[in-house]
Amino acid sequence: MPASRLRDWLLLGPGLLWLALFLVIPCAIVFCFSFFERGVYGGIDYIFTFENFQRAIDPLYLSIFLKSAKIAGTATLVALFLAYPAAYAISKAPPNRQTALLVLAMLPFWSNYLIRTYAWIVLLNREGLINTGLRDLGWIAEPLPLLYNEFAIITGLVYNYLPFVILAVYSSISRLNPEILEASEDLGAPSWKTFLRVTLPLTMPGVAAGSVFIFVLSIGNFITPDLLGGGNLLMVGNIIYDQFLTARDWPFGATLSFILIGIMMALLFTQAILVRRAQGDAPEKEEANA
Amino acid sequence: MSTLKRFAAACLVGTAAIAVSVTTAQAEEKIVISNWDGYMPADMLEKFTAETGIVAEMAVHATNEEIMGKVVAGKGKGYDVLFVSSPFVEALNHLGLVAELDHSKIPNMANLYPQAMELEYDPGLKVSVPYAWGTTGLCYREDLVSPAPTSWMDLLEPKADLKGKITMLSTDRWLMAAAFLAQGKSVNSTDEADLEAAKDLLIAAKKNLLSYDDTTFYSKLVSGEASMVHAWDGWCNYGIGENAAIKYVIPKEGSDLWVDTMVVTAASENKDAAFKFLDFVLKAENGAWVPANILYKVPNKAAMEALDPALVTQFPNLGITPDELLSQEQLRDLGAGQKAFSKTVTEILASN
Amino acid sequence: MSDQDRTVIRIEGVSKRFGPVTAVDSIDLDLRENEFFALLGPSGCGKTTLLRMIAGFADPSEGRILLDGQDMTPIRPNRRPINLMFQSYALFPHMTVAKNIAYGLEMENLDKADLNRRVDEILEKTELSAMRNRKPDRLSGGQRQRVALARALVKKPRVLLLDEPLGALDKKLREQMQLELKRMQHEFSITFVIVTHDQEEALVMADRIAVLKDGRVAQIGAPRDLYENPADRFVAGFIGKMNFFPGTVAGTGVSFAGQSVLTGDIPTGLSGEAVAAVRPERIKLSVEQPAGDMNAMPGTISEVAYHGQDVNLHVTVDGCDDPVLVRVPATDADETVWHHGGKVWCSWNPAHTRILAA
Amino acid sequence: MREFKRFDPTRLWLAAHLRLVYVFLYVPIGVLMVLSFNKAGLPTVWSGFSFEWYGKLAENAAILSAARNTIVVAVISTILATLIGSLLAIGMEYRRRGAGLEAILFAPMIIPDIVLAIALLSFFTLLEVTLGLHSIILSHVVFNIAFVCAVVRTRLRSFDWSVFEASIDLGATEITTFRRIILPAILPGVIAGAMLSFTLSVDEFIIAYFTAGAGQSSTTLPMQIYSMIRFGVTPEINAMASIVMLVSFTLVIAAQRINKESVTG
DSSP states (O other), X not given: OHHHHXXXXXXXXXXXXXXIIIIIXXXXXXXXXXXXXXXXXXXXXXXXOSHXXXXXXXXXXXXXXXXHHHHHHHHHHHHHHHHHHHHHHHHHSOHHHHHHXXXXXXXXXXSOHHHHHHHHHHHHSTTSHHHHHHHHTTSOSSOOOOSSSHHHHHHHHHHHHHHHHHHHHHHHHTTOOHHHXXXXXXXXXXXXXXXXXXXXXXXXXXXXXXXXXXXXXXXXXXXXHHHTSTTSSXXXXXXXXXXXXXXXXXXXXXXXXXXXXXXXXXXXXHHHHHHHHHHOOOOOOOOSOO | OHXXXXXXHHHHHXXXXXXXXXXXXXXXXXXXXXEOTTSSOTTHHHHHHHHHOOEEEEEXXXXXXXXXXXXXXXXXXXXXXXXXXXXXXHHHHHTTOBOOOOGGGOGGGXXXXXXXXXXXXXXXXXXXXXXXXXXXXXXXXXXXXXXXXXXXXXXXXXXXXXXXXXEEOOSHHHHHHHHHHHTTOOTTOOOHHHXXXXXXXXXXXXXXXXXXXXXXXXXXXXXXXXXXXXXXXXXXXXXXXXXXXXXXXXXXXXXXXXEEEEEEBTTOSOHHHHHHHHXXXXXXXXXXXXXXXXXXXXXXXXXXXXXXXXXXXXXXXXXXXXXXXXXXXXXXXOGGXXXXXXXXXXXXXXXX | OTTTTOEEEEEEEEEEEETTEEEXXXXXXXXXXXXXXXXXXXXXXXXXXXXXXXXXXXXXXXXXXXXXXXEOTTSOGGGSSEEEEOTTOOOOTTSOHHHHHHHHHHTTTXXXXXXXXXXXXXXXXXXXXXXXXXXXXXXXXXXXXXHHHHHHHTTOOSEEEEESTTTTSOHHHHHHHHHHHHHHHHHHTOEEEEEESOHHHHHHHOSEEEEEETTEEEEEEOHHHHHHSOSSHHHHHHSSOOEEEEEEEETTEEEETTTEEEEOBOOTTOOSEEEEEEOGGGOEEESSOOOSSOEEEEEEEEEEEEOSSEEEEEEEETXXXXXXXXXXXXXXXXXXXXXXXXXXXXXXXXGGOEEEEO | OTTOOOOOHHHHHHHHHHHHHHHHHHHHHHHHHHHXXXXXXXXXXXXXBOSHHHHHHXXXXXXXXXXXXXXXXXXXXXXXXXXXXXXXXXXXXXXXOOHXXXXXXXXXXXXXXXXXXXXXXXXXXXXXXXXXXXXXXXXXXXXXXXXXXHHHHHHHTTOOTHHHHHHHHTTOOHHHHIIIIIHHHHHHHHHHHHHHHHHHHHHOOHHHHHHSOSSGGGOOHHHHHHHTTTTOOOHHHHHHHHHHHHHHHHHHHHHHHHHHHHHHO
């Protein structure tokens, strides 16, 4: 079928070409670094070695990975609890208002990461707006420890990635057929059951996409743990960044990165399979049968 | 959807207008300088062009680490002059990424203090020219800390009322230097026992920190969030400028000497122009801008002598003499010891 | 209609393979001008694949399809004067009824007035005028079906293909739409090719039916032909109800259960194992053994089902695992005898026996 | 559903929740707007009201040109990524193939920025590509494709592909079908993807830094702002962000107004 092959190439070709050229090849180059040694002054000595992998299996790095995963996972859950009802509410708004609402959710992020983070420091610090506000109201005597801890990191991560989750969930909810929901209510399900048994499973692709966004972006983040976490907590993003830039140990940085990428890929595949199974795979296009 | 269509159209029109107005580079003699934003006078490049006819363009970097990464990966192509801190000069030199300086083309090097020619990371200044220098010590609120701190141990094992009101630098070399100095070790040590001892001390110290902070520590002092911070002297001055109760002290165990330098890249196609730029920066009046505006000491004798004494009164650490500076140990590249060193740092930062 | 028998589409030795699976196996078929043709078969018989090849959405692995004598293989589906009504209707969800219908005409670059006139006309004919500004999600199933039909018909195709067009409708609506489709076909004088697995639907609507099995044509013919003269056991069983009596060819018929011989016309060349087949409505019931040269056998009534105008009875007979199905008009039913457990004789005229290969 | 306007606690709760989420999103923006009037240059301490930073911003050619570069990079890379990513999403969902491709598409999201940054710079250096705004755009498209593709694919799940064939069957070419049938159906997803892409690109620092050419002409705003860390991120940046917010806000509200008028009028 030459015509449909042409169509496939038109659709997939540009993307594949772009990714091959600017993702696969460059990353393959960096991947190769992980089998060489760090030069004495940084850079790479082209001596083949497995040393980097031996260094990487140190429990130190595993514990950092687990802690980062815990923080990123918490941020993901919190973001979903905030984003899902928000996306749902947007999808119920009059159609001509929905786009505006979505754009408004994205707008704060056209400022700059660093100054937004500074704004959070102003809000959360011991002498900050929230603490002084609460103190002036007489609700607290001692300032609450809002900054330089896990809470602050999670707040920062949720804040910075929330709009992405809203967007992903919205694009799933908005094409939900309202008749299906009515059908469920009609079959006697109370609205919370309709939500759990019908709405949620049908919008799983959006929830999954949103969760992937925030989880992977969070685990690789290094500025938020630095500024809002006060450097008290180290995330995977920090150690990779430090290996490449501070220690100038590219081979080891590459090794840690590709181990991280491997783990994340495995997790994502598992997640993708679970979602697909939970949804009941959409039937394959019927071609051979009638 | 039409809300968005109109919005997108507006954006597109705006972009087109902007894209048209972006001018392309010209072919005349040109050098590119990478520096931190605000680390030299805003009109410096214009003046340089006016004087020499050489077009100078500014690139910016956020940290030493970033410009190092970029220069190592890109072989320094596109850059002529880089501003980097002293430990990195050594590495750049060993990696063959910087050009040897032709002192005959930089006559204003005569403006430097003689002590500046003896810096260990580049004796005789073969590849680098110092731009600013200083120490690392304790920056604190006189009104909140008494008695005044005198030792690194006042930072690392603070009194009860300072617990949770202290920050430390988290950049690896300075973080470790605090412990090394407190324990009487070299700031360049990669000895296993030294690393282990420093690690234990720093992990214990971490429990008493408000946070690590490399960027906003002085504003924490101003707001009163912190009472004492681990700081570079010049940077402490920003706090002093806002609140006179803020003081800077070099602990009795000593400090490190850091030097921000200028180097010419090996990849530069305009080395003579780059030398001219270095020479221009070394002019007394240009050097004098630094302490007067960003409150950093410079190794430029002529510039320092011209400094307004009132500034030294307000910001005493501007008065630290070159001899005092040279008595501090200098940070060097760690070479093969870097692996063990950075693992130790990771362990400290990852500890609970 | 004078050119009733002229061939519109000729299918010549067409096969379609998907990897190791042969979905359509060298089919030859002629579709004629203005006829209502049904492709009938169980699921997996290849009928939809055949339909998609006519529409151009699949290319034959072998053979060719001719339209008015011209090979269509190189012609893309959007250039074929053939339209398809999709099983899911495939209405464009973001367009109103009128826009959906106008879409195909816009592709022909008709001038605006002409286009509007034709859309109005078809809306009128399909009684959709009141719905013209609605979007598909605000229509009932039957209305959607009519929009899909109107959208295809407005292009005045040479052939309209319908893929299980009534599958999604309820029984009552389905029966109504069957007649509606027939009416449309007459009114527009277009060849309709319908794909269905419902034999009753095919019998009601089609002028001719092709029964497909495992990618091959089992039999082609008018509904009555297929019903009265099924070519093989599969067709006999697939179209309408049929009672089968397995046995072997012996003398003038099939020896059944090792004893009686069920007489009938033996097809030339048939010997050995065979079945005698008879329609339920051809069987008569009696208390006494009937006289004459009828085919007859005794049995016990195991089930009685009242259907309004008919009564269906299951009669268990020796030598047959399945009960014999007998259908008699309700007016003829003798309720005193024909009840559960009643002993009866089943009999029929040998002329109504079809003897088929086992 | 609309016919019954009864008391609906779920609806009330949803509306309240949405407002709270917007408050959460805009509070820090409010803070940075207030800080743009901060007299002192400290990033986090209030020390008096002043308009001076807006004046300084107007004179700061470096920040203004960086802002311009950022918009150029974000808009062009968004257009490219939206186009390529949407096509890719359609191709993948239509054909339902490619676990390998799926892995490649996850990659730009998972790969730490610094790795991609160094990889791309090493690659460009190897090929002796001259760096500049164009190399930032090329690089931003890489990760933007992945995000656009993910959002559009979400939209395409359980899409009824028979409408595609229906359109072809009615005489449309594949291009027309794409424009008139597929695109409108997935438009909300495409718009969402484009917004995501633009937002990511506007704020991206590391990859931009490493793939930028040397010099002011390819310095983006995040690069400019991060480079100010050492000598103080002055309220000029807050002033800049405040203006960006106000302008975009006004555009959205205006578009909404015009839209409403064109609907009712």
